[in-house]
Amino acid sequence: MKRQSVIDVGSNTIHLLVGEVTDGGVLPVTGEKVSARLGSGVEKTGSIEPERLELAARAISLFARIAAMNGAPEPAILATSAVRDAKNGEELVARVEKETGLSMRLISGEEEAVLGFRGAVSAVGDPWEGPALVVDLGGGSAQFILGEAQAGPLMQTSLPLGTNRTTERFVANDPPKKKELKALDEHVKKTIPEWNIVDSVPVVAVGGSARAILKITSDPLTVERLRRLADELREVRSAEVARDYGLAPERARVLPAAATTLAAVLEHFGKEELSVVRGGIREGTLISLSEKSS
Incomplete structure (x- = not known):
């Protein structure tokens, strides 16, 4: 059974999930999280604070290595509201690609909704x-x-x-x-x-x-x-x-x-x-x- 991994770059927390999909549900293999609070101040300034960009890039790089160590070497890296809405969100995208060789996608609110719905359905027995x-x-x-x-x-x-x-x-x-x-x-x-x-x-x-x-x-x-x-x-x-x-x-x-x-x-x-x-x-x-x- 092939393992899959995702790094979810949220407004409050960056999460890693490595898991196996079976019978429409997800069996977690490992997971990590770090509170980067990328959304802090975005509502007022429109930008992510530089030190939070630095923390996020390091966390994503580490999580990508952890995913590879657990048999899922190509994680999907998805950025949601904070990065999507920030004026300097593309800086993080460029930084992640430079440090990891991986692409981070800024997903739309609509795609985020669909993925969230599918995840909710999978968690209901x-x-x-x-x-x-x-x-x-x-x-x-x-x-x-x-x-x-x-x-x-x-x-x-x-x-x-x-x-x-x-x-x-x-x-x-x-x-x-x-x-x-x-x-x-x-x-x-x-x-x-x-x-x-x-x-x-x-x-x-x-x-x-x-x-x-x-x-x-x-x-x-x-x-x-x-x-x-x-x-x-x-x-x-x-x-x-x-x-x-x-x-x-x-x-x-x-x-x-x-x-x-x-x-x-x-x-x-x-x-x-x-x-x-x-x-x-x-x-x-x-x-x-x-x-x-x-």
């Missing part, structure tokens, strides 16, 4: 009947995909609602103030699409912030629970949240925005609850690579 709404909440952008497990996406859009971006724009305080999260909530509801989604359609969330919420609570993620979680996070500094739940500090910092955004999505579409799955763009990419090589 018993795929849902009929359509589902997948919300891939990243650092710089959020992908909304309405689709069916077998037929694939029916409607999709990529919006600038990633947790790094919205935190920088709306949340100046740590912990955040109630009025900051209220302004964010209103912005999300005005931004997301007016899709007519029937009652039976489930909502599935993917992404690092959604998974981090599961470390804080095992309760069903209803609108009420997500609202209450945002209120709880307004009572404590993000450094304490990171310490108490074993989260990266930068991840803890954006969790109030994540909980607020997901609650707003549920309310907007008239849904009561969402589930979180661990698949996403990386798993979707490995499945795509496997299909192309077969």
Whole structure:
């Protein structure tokens, strides 16, 4: 069974996943991650900070070597919102090619949505009947995909609602103030699409912030629970949240925005609850690579 690998250059974290695809799912072989926070400041300045470009290039070079050591010598290197939106994003592309001989692709929000959807489907042991709404909440952008497990996406859009971006724009305080999260909530509801989604359609969330919420609570993620979680996070500094739940500090910092955004999505579409799955763009990419090589 051929191993595949992907380096996902996200707005908050750079991930490596090496895995094998079997029966439509991904068996992970190894994985690494580093918090480069490429999206930090992009909302305000339009550019990635030079030291973050340096860190990202070194991390990608290291991850490419790790992939090769684990039997997957040609990783797909995909850059998402932060690099895609930054004025100097092409600098990182050129640097990676010079240092590794590999090409990094700036994928569109639409491609990111499709890959995220495929990864979410692969992570569900018993795929849902009929359509589902997948919300891939990243650092710089959020992908909304309405689709069916077998037929694939029916409607999709990529919006600038990633947790790094919205935190920088709306949340100046740590912990955040109630009025900051209220302004964010209103912005999300005005931004997301007016899709007519029937009652039976489930909502599935993917992404690092959604998974981090599961470390804080095992309760069903209803609108009420997500609202209450945002209120709880307004009572404590993000450094304490990171310490108490074993989260990266930068991840803890954006969790109030994540909980607020997901609650707003549920309310907007008239849904009561969402589930979180661990698949996403990386798993979707490995499945795509496997299909192309077969």
